[in-house]
Amino acid sequence: MPAMAAYLERYPEVSIDVVLSDRVVDLVEEGFEAAIRIGQLPESSLIARPLAPYRLMICASPDYLARKGTPRQPADLSQHECLSFSPAALAHWRLTGQQDDVCSVPVSGRLQVNHGQALRVAALHGMGIVLQPAFLLETDVQAGRLVQLFPTHALPSRPLSVVYLPDRYRSPKLRSFVDFLVERFS
Numbered sequence: 001m002p003a004m005a006a007y008l009e010r011y012p013e014v015s016i017d018v019v020l021s022d023r024v025v026d027l028v029e030e031g032f033e034a035a036i037r038i039g040q041l042p043e044s045s046l047i048a049r050p051l052a053p054y055r056l057m058i059c060a061s062p063d064y065l066a067r068k069g070t071p072r073q074p075a076d077l078s079q080h081e082c083l084s085f086s087p088a089a090l091a092h093w094r095l096t097g098q099q100d101d102v103c104s105v106p107v108s109g110r111l112q113v114n115h116g117q118a119l120r121v122a123a124l125h126g127m128g129i130v131l132q133p134a135f136l137l138e139t140d141v142q143a144g145r146l147v148q149l150f151p152t153h154a155l156p157s158r159p160l161s162v163v164y165l166p167d168r169y170r171s172p173k174l175r176s177f178v179d180f181l182v183e184r185f186s
Contacts, residue, residue, distance in 0.1 A: 081128035
């Protein structure tokens with residue numbers, strides 16, 4: 001949303017309708033001008049412009065860490081309450097150490113939520129350790145509301161793209177929006 005605020009400030013004559021969904025929308029059938037997609041894109045007639053990779057971060061609140069202890073190594077995560085987007089998708093968290101050693105840790109927890117902001121809020125309230133996009137958690141880490149765990153380990157990143165129909169790019173509104181996203185998130 002901060003990016004949308006900046007876009008609307010730059011283009012005051014434009015209005016936008018943002019729909020947040022974790023499903024892949026059909027731009028033609030559902031009338032969307034553009035979509036932001038995470039992951040490898042399948043072959044299609046859509047035009048895709050790459051954005052910065054989707055980076056992940058592992059965090060917990062100071063309260064949770066005071067009550068449950070701070071995991072010292074990735075394997076310790078299996079002994080903690082881990083908040084996940086869905087039980088199947090995040091049954092193992094993969095971290096790569098400084099020596100390129102890969103650790104795949106089985107994690108579990110009592111709370112699964114299909115919304116990143118809800119998982120962030122759960123972590124802020126001390127409900128467990130969360131693995132979420134860095135852009136959702138960085139402000140809380142900087143403010144001390146969350147503590148980043150294993151900052152020297154790399155987490156898998158995924159491609160992030162804005163996609164749109166080829167014939168729609170001629171629209172000044174869509175062109176300004178896509179160009180803004182590429183500028184802001186390249």
